[in-house]
Amino acid sequence: MKSTTSNSVYFQPSFGNRPVQIVGRDSELLDFMRGLDEPPGSRDRCTLILGQRGMGKTALLLEIADRASKKGFIIARVTAHEGMPAAIIEQIQLNGSRYFDNTKNVTGFTAGALGFSFGLSFSEPAQQQYGFRTKLSLLCDKLAEKDLGVLVLIDEVFASPAMREVAASYQELVGDGKNIAIGMAGLPYAVSGVLNDRVLTFLNRARKVELGVISVQAIKAYYEHAFRTMGIKCSDKLLESAAEKTSGLPYFMQLLGYYLTLYAQDSLAIDKSILSKAEESSIKDLENNVFKPLLAPLSDNDMIFLNALAKCEEPLTINKLQEQLGDQGPAIQPYRKRLLDAGIIESPRRGELAFAVPYLKEYLK
Numbered sequence: 001m002k003s004t005t006s007n008s009v010y011f012q013p014s015f016g017n018r019p020v021q022i023v024g025r026d027s028e029l030l031d032f033m034r035g036l037d038e039p040p041g042s043r044d045r046c047t048l049i050l051g052q053r054g055m056g057k058t059a060l061l062l063e064i065a066d067r068a069s070k071k072g073f074i075i076a077r078v079t080a081h082e083g084m085p086a087a088i089i090e091q092i093q094l095n096g097s098r099y100f101d102n103t104k105n106v107t108g109f110t111a112g113a114l115g116f117s118f119g120l121s122f123s124e125p126a127q128q129q130y131g132f133r134t135k136l137s138l139l140c141d142k143l144a145e146k147d148l149g150v151l152v153l154i155d156e157v158f159a160s161p162a163m164r165e166v167a168a169s170y171q172e173l174v175g176d177g178k179n180i181a182i183g184m185a186g187l188p189y190a191v192s193g194v195l196n197d198r199v200l201t202f203l204n205r206a207r208k209v210e211l212g213v214i215s216v217q218a219i220k221a222y223y224e225h226a227f228r229t230m231g232i233k234c235s236d237k238l239l240e241s242a243a244e245k246t247s248g249l250p251y252f253m254q255l256l257g258y259y260l261t262l263y264a265q266d267s268l269a270i271d272k273s274i275l276s277k278a279e280e281s282s283i284k285d286l287e288n289n290v291f292k293p294l295l296a297p298l299s300d301n302d303m304i305f306l307n308a309l310a311k312c313e314e315p316l317t318i319n320k321l322q323e324q325l326g327d328q329g330p331a332i333q334p335y336r337k338r339l340l341d342a343g344i345i346e347s348p349r350r351g352e353l354a355f356a357v358p359y360l361k362e363y364l365k
């Protein structure tokens with residue numbers, strides 16, 4: 001008999017979704033939630049999550065949102081863009097409204113002094129005249145009446161004027177003792193740039209969480225659990241080798257799990273040939289969904305740089321790259337910086353380089 005559990009339950013290889021279960025991020029989640037127990041203004045209430053593409057930043061923010069809202073926080077989850085301050089206000093109003101009676105005053109009378117007309121909606125004058133900071137402050141006060149805090153979650157963060165406004169307001173509100181916290185996520189080099197910029201100072205002072213690959217053991221345990229529940233047989237050795245093939249990349253874990261389940265649908269057993277077929281399909285998806293869009297905007301010289309780097313023997317060093325490029329190649333420094341900023345390469349140590357995403361080197365080769 002075929003398994004009745006659809007493989008899409010355990011494995012959903014797409015971006016920006018919330019996985020059924022967050023694998024291998026227990027300590028990151030615990031630390032974040034612990035920070036929310038600290039009093040307003042504590043450094044642990046301002047977190048910056050940094051990680052490469054597909055490492056699970058958005059998934060982690062979604063899980064945090066869920067846990068924090070159960071803990072009495074109203075969540076404003078936004079992606080960094082110019083309209084972010086207004087979006088934060090709207091999100092708080094929307095997500096906090098269930099705690100308030102939203103029936104509109106039939107007489108149309110508005111309590112203008114407090115700035116609200118009904119529920120978390122601002123009176124017309126407040127809506128028109130007040131800026132982001134004042135509105136956020138009023139919302140914090142109103143929510144505090146019901147013992148609720150505010151958690152602002154910003155995905156794909158980078159230093160921008162909108163971010164400057166949010167950072168400045170956050171600091172002022174914290175100074176006023178409001179029950180507010182902030183969690184941000186972005187690519188590692190989102191925080192690089194001109195050092196004296198106020199936003200960068202804010203980001204640099206935040207508690208930083210480097211989101212690396214997840215443990216192969218945690219992935220193996222998840223595969224084991226998922227396959228067993230779905231009635232799919234898989235030997236311990238193959239579980240181990242499947243987990244190792246993911247290189248700890250959460251997106252690849254989802255892909256490989258998805259294809260393994262798909263190809264084992266009829267036999268309800270995973271063997272070597274299913275594993276290698278699933279690996280092949282996963283790599284294809286990784287190429288199409290991550291590598292191609294990642295490389296598409298790059299210039300010819302960027303590609304010359306990357307292709308030369310892919311040809312170097314490990315560990316990759318600037319010297320080896322220079323040799324590989326030869327005298328006619330593009331100057332290294334500007335391309336190095338551009339590709340670091342784009343999250344394509346990393347610099348694990350001075351003078352050394354590495355590809356930021358597993359399998360990218362093989363793909364370029």
Ligand SMILES: Nc1ncnc2c1ncn2[C@@H]1O[C@H](COP(=O)(O)OP(=O)(O)OP(=O)(O)O)[C@@H](O)[C@H]1O
Pocket residue numbers: 012013014015016017018019021022023024025051052053054055056057058059060214250251252254
């Ligand atoms: N800890 C995890 N456990 C299980 N699945 C995860 C985990 N982290 C991420 N995933 C899954 O991996 C995929 C990529 O995750 P996500 O979209 O969060 O990456 P990201 O870091 O935000 O990438 P990008 O920088 O491109 O936005 C998604 O399908 C997500 O559900």
Ligand SMILES: [Mg+2]
Pocket residue numbers: 016057058059155
């Ligand atoms: Mg994301």
